[in-house]
Amino acid sequence: MVKKLFIVGLILLIPGIWTLFQALSIGPASWALDQSLFWGTPIVNFVFWIGLAHAGTFLSAILLILEVRFQKRISLVAELSTIAAILVASIFPLIHLGIVSRFYFLIPFFNERNIFANFSSPLIWDFVAIFVYLCISIFYIVTHLLSLKHASLLKTRKVLAWILFPLVLWVHTIVSLDFAVTTNNLWQGAYFPIYFILGALFSGLALVVFLLEVQKRRVRKIEELLIAASWLLFVFWIWEFFQKGVWHFEVVFFGFVIVQLLWIPVLRKQKAFRLFVSFSVLISMWLERYVLIIPLDIEWLPVDYGWFALGIGLFLSVFFGLYLLIQKHNPLVFYVSAEESNEKYSRKVLWGILAGAVVFALLYFALNYPLDTSVPLMNWIPVLFPLFSLFAGLSFFALGVYSVVPKKQFFLVSGLLVLILGGAFGAFYAGGDTNLGVESKIISVERVSKNNRPVKDLWASRCASCHGLKGEGNRKFIYEFYPEIQDLTLERLNSQGEDSLTQVVLKGRAFMNPFEGRVSEPEARALIRYMYQLAEEKE
Amino acid sequence: MKKGIFFLLFVFMLALIFADIFFSPSLASNTKKTSIPFLHALHGDSIGLSCEACHSGAYTNREAFMPSKSDCMDCHRLPLTESEGIASLDSALKNASEHPFQTKNRLPAHVVFHHGVHAKANVSCEECHSNELAWDRGTPPLLLMNECLACHQGKRGFEASATDCASCHR
Amino acid sequence: MLISKRTFIKSFGALLGGLLLFGCRKQGEKSLSRVRPVSIPDIKKQIKEAMKNQKPLDSLVAIPVPSSLKAFPNATNRFGMAIDLDLCDGCGECVLACNLENNIPLVNEYQASKNNYMHWIELRDQIPVTCFHCGDAPCEKVCPTGAAVHSPDGVSAMVYARCAGTRFCGVNCPIKIRKFNYVDALDEGLQFISNPEVPVREQGVIEKCSLCLHRIQNARLKAKTIGKEFLGENVTTACAEACPKGAILFGNWLDPNSLLYKKARGRGVYTLSSIAPFDPSVVYFKGVR
Numbered sequence: 001m002v003k004k005l006f007i008v009g010l011i012l013l014i015p016g017i018w019t020l021f022q023a024l025s026i027g028p029a030s031w032a033l034d035q036s037l038f039w040g041t042p043i044v045n046f047v048f049w050i051g052l053a054h055a056g057t058f059l060s061a062i063l064l065i066l067e068v069r070f071q072k073r074i075s076l077v078a079e080l081s082t083i084a085a086i087l088v089a090s091i092f093p094l095i096h097l098g099i100v101s102r103f104y105f106l107i108p109f110f111n112e113r114n115i116f117a118n119f120s121s122p123l124i125w126d127f128v129a130i131f132v133y134l135c136i137s138i139f140y141i142v143t144h145l146l147s148l149k150h151a152s153l154l155k156t157r158k159v160l161a162w163i164l165f166p167l168v169l170w171v172h173t174i175v176s177l178d179f180a181v182t183t184n185n186l187w188q189g190a191y192f193p194i195y196f197i198l199g200a201l202f203s204g205l206a207l208v209v210f211l212l213e214v215q216k217r218r219v220r221k222i223e224e225l226l227i228a229a230s231w232l233l234f235v236f237w238i239w240e241f242f243q244k245g246v247w248h249f250e251v252v253f254f255g256f257v258i259v260q261l262l263w264i265p266v267l268r269k270q271k272a273f274r275l276f277v278s279f280s281v282l283i284s285m286w287l288e289r290y291v292l293i294i295p296l297d298i299e300w301l302p303v304d305y306g307w308f309a310l311g312i313g314l315f316l317s318v319f320f321g322l323y324l325l326i327q328k329h330n331p332l333v334f335y336v337s338a339e340e341s342n343e344k345y346s347r348k349v350l351w352g353i354l355a356g357a358v359v360f361a362l363l364y365f366a367l368n369y370p371l372d373t374s375v376p377l378m379n380w381i382p383v384l385f386p387l388f389s390l391f392a393g394l395s396f397f398a399l400g401v402y403s404v405v406p407k408k409q410f411f412l413v414s415g416l417l418v419l420i421l422g423g424a425f426g427a428f429y430a431g432g433d434t435n436l437g438v439e440s441k442i443i444s445v446e447r448v449s450k451n452n453r454p455v456k457d458l459w460a461s462r463c464a465s466c467h468g469l470k471g472e473g474n475r476k477f478i479y480e481f482y483p484e485i486q487d488l489t490l491e492r493l494n495s496q497g498e499d500s501l502t503q504v505v506l507k508g509r510a511f512m513n514p515f516e517g518r519v520s521e522p523e524a525r526a527l528i529r530y531m532y533q534l535a536e537e538k539e
Numbered sequence: 540m541k542k543g544i545f546f547l548l549f550v551f552m553l554a555l556i557f558a559d560i561f562f563s564p565s566l567a568s569n570t571k572k573t574s575i576p577f578l579h580a581l582h583g584d585s586i587g588l589s590c591e592a593c594h595s596g597a598y599t600n601r602e603a604f605m606p607s608k609s610d611c612m613d614c615h616r617l618p619l620t621e622s623e624g625i626a627s628l629d630s631a632l633k634n635a636s637e638h639p640f641q642t643k644n645r646l647p648a649h650v651v652f653h654h655g656v657h658a659k660a661n662v663s664c665e666e667c668h669s670n671e672l673a674w675d676r677g678t679p680p681l682l683l684m685n686e687c688l689a690c691h692q693g694k695r696g697f698e699a700s701a702t703d704c705a706s707c708h709r
Numbered sequence: 710m711l712i713s714k715r716t717f718i719k720s721f722g723a724l725l726g727g728l729l730l731f732g733c734r735k736q737g738e739k740s741l742s743r744v745r746p747v748s749i750p751d752i753k754k755q756i757k758e759a760m761k762n763q764k765p766l767d768s769l770v771a772i773p774v775p776s777s778l779k780a781f782p783n784a785t786n787r788f789g790m791a792i793d794l795d796l797c798d799g800c801g802e803c804v805l806a807c808n809l810e811n812n813i814p815l816v817n818e819y820q821a822s823k824n825n826y827m828h829w830i831e832l833r834d835q836i837p838v839t840c841f842h843c844g845d846a847p848c849e850k851v852c853p854t855g856a857a858v859h860s861p862d863g864v865s866a867m868v869y870a871r872c873a874g875t876r877f878c879g880v881n882c883p884i885k886i887r888k889f890n891y892v893d894a895l896d897e898g899l900q901f902i903s904n905p906e907v908p909v910r911e912q913g914v915i916e917k918c919s920l921c922l923h924r925i926q927n928a929r930l931k932a933k934t935i936g937k938e939f940l941g942e943n944v945t946t947a948c949a950e951a952c953p954k955g956a957i958l959f960g961n962w963l964d965p966n967s968l969l970y971k972k973a974r975g976r977g978v979y980t981l982s983s984i985a986p987f988d989p990s991v992v993y994f995k996g997v998r
Contacts, residue, residue, distance in 0.1 A: 027913055028874070029891035035825045036764075036885040038876035098874015098889065098913025105854040105873045112563065113684040115855055115871065123853035123875055182881045183847045183983075411543055415550050422551040426558025433564045434684075435870060436647045441905065444638045445607040446595045454935075457599040465592035466613070476587030481617055513613045599934060601927075648908035649870050651926050655934040705860035708868045709908060709923050 001214055002320050002327075009316025016313040019306025023095045031303040039293055041304045042092040045311055047289045048203070049089035050130065050175055051196070055204010056082030057137055058168050061161035074219055077211045078204075079141040080326075084319035085207075086134050088311050093126075104428040108383065111429050122177040125382035129171040132386040132393075136164055139397035146404060148330060156400030163393045170385055172197045177382075179292070186244060186295065195236050199285055202229040202255070206281035211319075213275055223262055223274070226281065230259040248291050255284030448520045455526040462519060463527065466512075471534040482511055490535045493528075501528045564683060575611075575631050575639050576624075579671040590664050598658040601651075605640040608632070645682055651707050662697060666690070747809070747901045755815055756804050759826045766834040767884070767981040774973050775962045775990055778844045778863055787844075787863035787962040788920055788941055789990035790949065791969055792837055794979075796956035799835030804828050806951030807839075809903045810921065814894030814910075827888045829918040830948060836993075837948075837957075840865060840886050840918035841980065844988035848878035848887065857915075863962070863990050864920045872914040879915055883983035887917045920959075920991075921946040940964045962990065 022030050023042075033040045056078040064075065094103055106127045108117040117124045140160045147153035176196035179187035189195075205226045212219060234256045241247045258280040267273045402410055460469060468474050471488035478485060486492060493501070505524040508514035515524065582588055590597045593606035615632055646652055658664075667681045668674065687707070693699030701707075775789055807813065813827050820826075830839045842865045849857045849865060856871035857878050879887040893912035894900035900909055906923045910916050924944050932939040941961040949957040960969025972994070979993040 027891065027893075028876075028889070029820070033889075033891070034823050035888055038879035038889060096875070098872070098876065098915075099911070102854075102873035105871065106875075112559075114688045118850075118852055118855040121851045121853040121877065123851070123877055127853075178877075181851065183883045184880070407543075411546065414547060418547045418551045419554045422554025423558040426555040426560075427562040429555070430559045430562035431564070432562050434647045435911070436645070441644050442641050443602050443644050444605050444641045445610075446600070446602075446604040454599070460589070460598070461591040461595040465588050474587045476585070477614075511616070513609060513616065515609075518607070518609060601930065647870070649868070651923075651930070653930040653934070656930050659934050659936065701861075703860050704855075704858045704868045704871075705862070705864055705866035705922060706926070706929075708866070708870070709906075709919070709926060 001216075002323055005214060005316055006320035006324060009313050009318075009320060012309045012313030013317055014309075014313075015306055016310035019303050019310045020091075020095070022303050022306070024100065026303075028096070028098060030301060031307075032298045032300050034298070037294065037296065037298065039096075040298075041290075041294070041300075041307055042096040044286070044289045044293050045307045046089055046092035046096070047175060047196075047293070048286050049085050049092070049311060049315075051172070051200030051203050051285065051289075052207050053082050053085035053089055053133075053137075054168050054172050054197075054200045055202075055207065056080075056085065057133075057140065057164050058201060058204060059208060061140070061164040061168070064158065064161045065165055068221075074208055074212065074222070076141075076144060076326075077215070078208055079137070079144060080319055080322055081204075081207055081211055082137050083141060083322070084315050086130070086137060087318055088314045090130060090134065091310070091314070092307075104431075107428055109425060109428055111431055113431060119380055119383075122174060122181055122382075125174045126178060128383040129167075129174045129386045132390040133167060133171045135390060136160065136167060136393040139393055140164060143397060143400060145326065145330075146401065150404040153400050153404060156396055159396045160393055163389050163396075167386065167389050169197060170382075172200050174382055186246065187292070189243075191236070191239070195233075198229060198232050198236065199288060202226070202233055203282055203285035205229060206278040206285075209274060209278040210282075213271060213278075218274070223268070226277070227259055227262055230256050230281075248287070251284050251288045251291065253284075254280045255288065446518075448518065448523075452520070452523055452526065455523070455530045458519070458523060459527060459530055462515065470538070471531060488531065488535050488538060490532065490539060493532055493535055498525065498528050501531070575635055576628065577640075577675075579674040583671050597654050597664065599655045601653045601655065602644075603654045605638070605642060608635050608637050608639055611639075645679065649708050651709060660697065660700070662690070666695070743895050743898055743900070745815075745898050745901045747903045749805070749809075751815060752805060752808050755821065755826055756801050756808070756828065758821060759804075759824070759828055760799075760801055760832050762824045763835070764831065764833045766836055766838065767983045769979040769993060769995070770982045770985050772978055772980050772985055772989070772992065774978050775844070775988065775992065777963055778859075778861075779988070780844070780859060781861040781863075784861045784863070785963060786861070786939070786941055787990060788925060789842065789863060789960065789962050789969065789992070790920070790946065791958045791960075791973065791976075791978075791992050791994050793954075793956040793958070793994040794836065795995060796954040797837065797952075798954065799832055799837070800953065801832060802951050802953055803837055803948035803957060804830045804832070806947045807918075810947030811907050811919070812900065812902050812904055812909055813916075814890075814901075815899040816894075817892055817897055817899060820891060825891065827890070827916070829886075829888065829916070831886065838884065838886060838981070839948075839991065840920075841884075841984050841987070841989035841991045842918075842920060843984065844990060845986075847881045847883065847987060851877045851881045853877065860922075862925065864922055864925065866919060866922055867914075867916060869908065869910050869914050869916070874913040874915065876915060883987075884981060887915050889915050941967060 028040075031040050031042065060075040060078040060082075094100060097103055106117060106124060108119070108124055108128065110116070140157070143153050143157045143160055147157055173193035173196070176192040180189060180192040182188070205222055208219075209222055209226065212222070234252070237247075237252055237256070259277055261273070262268050262277055398414070464474070466474055466478050466482070467485065467488075473485040496504075502521070502524045504512065505519060505527060506514060506516045506521065519527070582593070590603075591599075593610055594603040595606075595610075597603040611632060615629070667686070669678055669681075688702065689695055690697055691700045691702050775787065778784060778787055807830050808828065811829060813829060816826055830837050832838070842863060844859075844863070846857070846859060846865050849859055852858075853875055854871050854873050856868045856873070858866055858868065860866050874889070876889055879885065879889060890910050890912050892899070895909065896912075902909065906927070921944075924946070925941070928941075928944045929939040932942075941964060945959045946957070949959045958969045958972055960967035962970060962973075964970060975997055976994040977996040977998050979995050980989050
């Protein structure tokens with residue numbers, strides 16, 4: 001079954017990769033969008049898959065913390081599904097960018113051009129939070145796999161679970177803020193974070209049901225949780241109906257009515273029915289995101305359909321690929337899960353986290369209450385916690401792994417990682433060449449403009465090199481090679497007359513070149529008048 | 540352990556620096572080659588000429604402009620030195636086209652730079668264009684945004700100036 | 710280790726390759742050979758089509774005359790416009806002038822069939838609607854890269870080179886007036902360059918009315934070279950220039966000598982109801998107060 005699904009995944013990847021290619025080469029015009037609908041199906045798929053990703057860890061980490069017994073039976077599957085789903089989810093926002101190669105503009109990292117990302121945008125929080133979440137999820141599953149051999153790592157695993165628990169809630173809250181902070185009435189509301197988290201949990205539970213069935217296993221508690229979650233969401237749907245008048249029958253039908261059939265024992269015992277319910281929940285959750293993001297009827301393009309192939313294909317091939325890989329190394333890992341450590345985790349950690357939360361809440365209100373919400377520090381808070389988690393998670397993970405893995409191997413792998421990270425940040429810092437735009441123009445000589453140029457400037461640029469700024473002659477140059485210039489006096493100017501002097505400027509005389517074409521006639525006249533002015537000043 | 544951490548830090552910094560150098564914006568010079576051998580070093584302060592004498596817009600205009608052949612001929616109608624090369628220079632000048640010097644504008648289309656405003660603020664040409672000898676070597680001007688910003692933020696000894704995006708970008 | 714060293718190295722090799730690709734992406738200038746010659750009939754045709762399918766308009770609400778910006782309380786300039794609805798008859802001349810001034814590309818047939826024109830000024834129910842340059846602009850708050858920023862002059866500007874195309878600004882604009890470059894207009898031969906002052910936008914960036922920012926910039930630089938303080942004299946937008954009825958006024962809301970400031974006296978000042986909370990700089994004049 002596992003192998004079959006892996007192959008199904010690979011087959012689905014063929015149209016999936018075609019979709020990816022289309023999307024990247026044509027750009028956002030390749031899926032259904034217009035000038036009033038800017039977020040299309042990739043965002044729907046992103047929210048859907050990131051929800052699935054959150055639920056996996058949520059189930060594994062939170063159940064570990066709460067020391068629920070069935071945790072060990074689903075944890076590895078849940079963690080693996082997280083990794084696969086988060087990989088799928090992270091593709092969509094990247095494709096969705098208008099200019100994909102500029103994705104690094106969204107990283108709040110210094111750059112050579114001194115531009116910093118805009119911290120009041122939820123997308124920046126999103127980017128940081130999801131990146132951190134991916135990192136810690138990888139740490140978490142690697143720790144899990146290593147702890148099968150080295151029991152000492154169980155402690156690290158629990159620490160990581162404690163870090164992940166609030167992080168999961170945090171990250172999905174931020175995803176919901178992408179919508180809740182906008183001016184769109186349908187997306188506004190303080191309930192959004194909880195609504196999103198519940199939706200994620202609901203779809204994640206359904207996915208776990210499916211993944212367990214694949215292994216020919218069944219955990220009744222998950223089914224009970226599924227029913228409970230469906231009721232909670234139903235409350236939200238009712239509430240939304242009364243508040244905003246939003247009602248989507250198909251979402252409620254697939255997500256609530258069908259789930260209630262699990263109450264019937266005859267149906268519940270059927271494997272096919274359980275699978276049917278889990279798919280129905282997934283469909284409902286997908287539709288819920290769809291009607292949220294795309295309120296209008298739009299005409300789908302092939303790429304919109306292709307996302308399904310891409311998402312499902314990538315998920316199945318990554319999940320089952322990793323599954324087969326892990327199974328090859330450790331055939332029993334999915335059936336006999338690791339023994340949980342019996343030692344009660346130190347209460348100090350619990351108290352520390354609680355105290356941290358209290359301090360944080362105080363800080364939040366201290367910043368929020370008297371001041372405006374646009375205080376820059378406020379906007380930092382959404383990313384401060386993920387960054388703190390990253391730091392803590394990385395330290396615990398590195399220390400844990402360092403204690404069990406051969407030193408040489410540890411430094412080889414981490415050295416490589418650090419090399420790539422440093423290279424990436426260096427590249428993002430430099431940012432590459434600036435795009436010059438359309439072919440740059442050639443700069444050549446100054447054109448004689450219709451608007452007369454200021455005469456003083458004209459004198460300085462056109463005449464002063466020989467005649468001097470004040471008409472005294474450029475002593476450094478002219479006297480060495482050319483005959484001496486006549487003194488600038490009013491008497492001499494008057495004897496020549498304005499008209500004939502203007503002609504001298506334009507047509508040239510003796511050692512002076514003609515300036516016709518470089519100076520317009522009114523300008524030449526103005527220059528002569530300027531000479532009068534200079535002569536007056538001199539006398 | 541300590542050694543290892545230092546090793547990792549070292550690798551990180553090394554990668555950062557190398558990547559930065561590799562991906563940094565390049566300063567390609569695009570002045571077209573002309574048949575006229577020209578040295579800024581001979582035409583500067585030593586004979587009392589300002590940049591404006593040839594680059595007629597340098598102190599007042601958005602573009603600085605390049606000199607036309609007539610601009611050269613204003614002074615070069617007489618052989619100006621007794622040195623040997625003057626004959627070949629004169630013939631090169633004689634055969635040159637009306638616009639012998641041309642340069643491609645390396646300023647991206649979305650950036651505004653006004654030479655006149657900077658001259659008005661007493662920023663000398665050398666601040667961005669380095670010195671005469673460098674021009675003759677073909678060193679391009681400093682067109683990097685961080686160089687612009689450093690000055691505009693008041694870090695280079697000039698009065699701080701506008702740093703909002705829309706004053707230089709369009 | 711369960712994940713073998715080889716897999717590790719392989720995956721990081723792939724990452725490194727990706728980075729290299731990032732480094733080698735095309736950054737050069739585009740050739741002018743694909744630029745379409747300016748053809749006013751073509752542009753007029755698309756304007757006419759757009760005018761046939763006008764989007765609905767929100768209701769108008771009265772607001773006070775724009776005063777200094779909250780973000781820049783000490784600024785001496787706040788540029789803006791007023792569209793006199795008593796004079797405007799919805800002829801669409803302003804749209805044409807704007808297209809020519811800002812090199813706004815034509816759209817291909819598919820986009821035209823979906824009514825996705827790039828025009829910065831749209832007629833909605835015969836009333837010209839453009840970016841209102843909100844003082845408290847919702848689009849700027851959500852732009853992750855800082856490409857949409859407010860200038861101290863009151864212009865809600867777009868830095869195209871910084872735009873990554875997340876389109877969050879477009880989503881958050883209450884009137885959806887921001888335009889996204891869905892197609893590569895240069896490649897498809899839809900781009901004309903009638904005004905070299907305005908850069909051509911690439912595929913994948915958002916654009917919108919800039920209040921003829923290039924004109925403001927040029928005038929300011931000119932004034933500064935002479936050593937004058939710039940208050941927006943001798944500047945006007947292309948649409949204001951082109952309006953046959955003189956219904957569009959450009960000016961400085963903070964300068965008592967500005968024509969806009971003077972004309973606002975005694976007039977009823979209106980804006981769209983969905984824009985009203987955001988302190989717009991572009992307003993409608995209608996009737997008397």
